Amino acid sequence: MVATSQPAASQAGLEILKQGGNAIDAAVATAAALTVVEPTSNGIGSDAFAIISFQGKSYGLNGSGPAPASISMTELARRGFDKLPKHGWNPVDVPGTPATWAALVERFGKLSLSEDLAPAIRYAKSGFAVPQTLSFFWKRALKNYEKSAQNDTAFATPFSEWKRIFTKNGLTPEPGDVWVNPDQAKTLAEIGATNAESFYRGQLAEKIIAASESADGFLHQSDLADYHPQWVDPLSVNYHGYEVLELPPNGQGIVVSEALSILDNFNFDSRDSFETIHKQIEALKLGFNDLFAHVADPTQMKIKPESLLAPDYISELRNRLTNEAQLPRQENPNNSGTVYLCTADSEGNMVSYIQSNYMGFGSGIVIPDTGIAMNNRGNNFSFDPTSPNFLRGGQRPLNTIIPGFLQKAGEPIGPFGVMGGFMQPQGHLQVLMNCIDFGLDPQGALDAPRFQWTQGNQVEFEREFSTSLLSELRDAGHEISINPEPNTFGRGQIIWRNSNTGTFVGGSDSRTDGAISAW
Structure with missing residues (x-):
């Protein structure tokens, strides 16, 4: 079973289950498909978290990324900012999503990452029908980015690639329009073929860093090369006879637990x-x-x-x-935009998974010729120097996205989640x-x-x-x-x-x- 916010993405996960994949493969396939069919809430440049129930045991994976090592409030002040802007290169943190997909498949999957990404690649190549809710948020994002581009000339140039990829003749799609993203299809194929290595230490990484450095961004090659998602133990609390699992900080699952x-x-x-x-x-x-x-x-x-x-x-x-x-x-x-999904297979394995570019499409930055939309997660740092969440290079900010999982007497019941900042x-x-x-x-x-x-x-x-x-x-x-x-x-x-x-x-x-x- 697959449950998600877009029918096309649910079908991607189901396709993988039919091909012999398990719940973990289906989750990765669905997550990748969502970067194509719901770009208003996430992208390849997102961060991600997951709780996995595999053979009756629970695991947590923190796929959020840190701020670039070179960023600091001192450097931002030199550039004329007292906090991070919402759009442009300044709020971009290291994306964790491709590495999260690879880690999940390597540890628990039955199929290869290339096989799991195949449905998403097909959607990007052949297109998908845009539903009404997606069309609404797409239009709203364009208005927000255009306003930022008018007020910030430094954002106007990199924003042009977002417009090339996500508009047609300057317009966002209407409900029922078929949308394709051939650049993203090529990128997903590259991620699958290299088990995400290209994104962090290969050709895709070179393209990302070239785009960042050409715009005086903080993201550098070492930020990508040094990144790995972290396996963590979920927090568990009892509520009326049930065990509720959330991931530990830097996420906000502790609010639910408390x-x-x-x-x-x-x-x-x-x-x-x-x-x-x-x-x-x-x-x-x-x-x-x-x-x-x-x-x-x-x-x-x-x-x-x-x-x-x-x-x-x-x-x-x-x-x-x-x-x-x-x-x-x-x-x-x-407020923010996020996608949540959950999957289950006939062996009883289940996944609670969430990924996000933070605010809708994210920073408005798309890496040229790749379709990679970059996050603006840096906006979740505090700019109060007394806060533990104060902006520091190489540190992960407080993160909003949280998967959840329910158990009773140690037996898995299932995944749950509600997206939305x-x-x-x-x-x-x-x-x-x-x-x-x-x-x-x-x-x-x-x-x-x-x-x-x-x-x-x-x-x-x-x-x-x-x-x-x-x-x-x-x-x-x-x-x-x-x-x-x-x-x-x-x-x-x-x-x-x-x-x-x-x-x-x-x-x-x-x-x-x-x-x-x-x-």
Whole structure:
């Protein structure tokens, strides 16, 4: 089974399963296809994270990249910046996605990387039909980049390659248009043939560095050559008899772990009650407090992630909950674009996988003649020198993208995820509680209305929540608004496995163009 935000990508994963690949091969095939069929949210220049359940054991892979070694606030100031701009070469970090694909296939796959990338290469060569949601975000990205190019002449020149690759006669595709990307097809073939070596230490690396250095970018050959993804042990917390797995920092999965640990002592009878929603919001705010205060590249963190989940500390946080909204530390999280997918095979192997260029297409930089769209993940650094997440060359920033996985008594149940910047941990918590506490199936858990804390006591809600509930929340001090844009609240996928029958049930969020494919 494959669940993702684009039907064409789901079919790519299914094709690989039919060819004898396992869930890991299918995940890589789907992820590669998403760089072609959903370029508005990710690309070959993305970073990635995965939780893998293989033969009953769980593994984590951190495929995020560091900032270039040569970047510093001093050098940015010399260039006239007091923080990183959203677009151009300055916010580009080392892409981790190609190396992540190669690492997954090498350790767990049945097929070669070239075989796994074949469906994506075909989509890039022959084209795919652009769905409505994708067309909307494509248009919005063009407007944002054109505005940046008008205000920043240094961005205008490299942006021309983005326009060549992702527009036709200066226009983005309409729903139903067939879109091809032959440059990306060649690049994917090169990545497959070299097990991603070309991207970091070969011909593709030379093209990337030539483009960076011609634009006075910070990214240099050694940044790519020295990169490798990191295998990590997932964090696990108990929530109402289930084990919830998230990856440790530099990601924000710790928010989910901390919030669920706080809520574990409560019993919730109604999904839409004041008690449930209020406690969810307040527990999440406490988790975000610690995220922004402590989480960064692990080499810069002053405390261990496990200390944030220690029983005494969780009890202290739980005791802070009252019936009133409480102001958290003042942060204003950025929105972002991301793709999440999950896969499962007949042997019980499962993958929870996520990759992102951070803000939509990313930096607006496309490497000439390759179709490689580069990330702008550097924007997630702090520019406060007292923060552990302060911008430093060679360090990884706090990362928003998080895969999740559910177990019970050590037995894998399945992967889940909700993409969308700092909505992600909030989506994880809400869909998990929908399943565990309120008995919803994966599709029902994903389709249920969601809220999103944004900053201070401000919380956005989807319009389906009752006016009486919203009134109670306002009376408690929450600043409530209704946001009619469904994509604001994330887009998720879930696959659960029935341990008795070995069968799967999946869900794909109705807020996007996604689909589940099964065989």
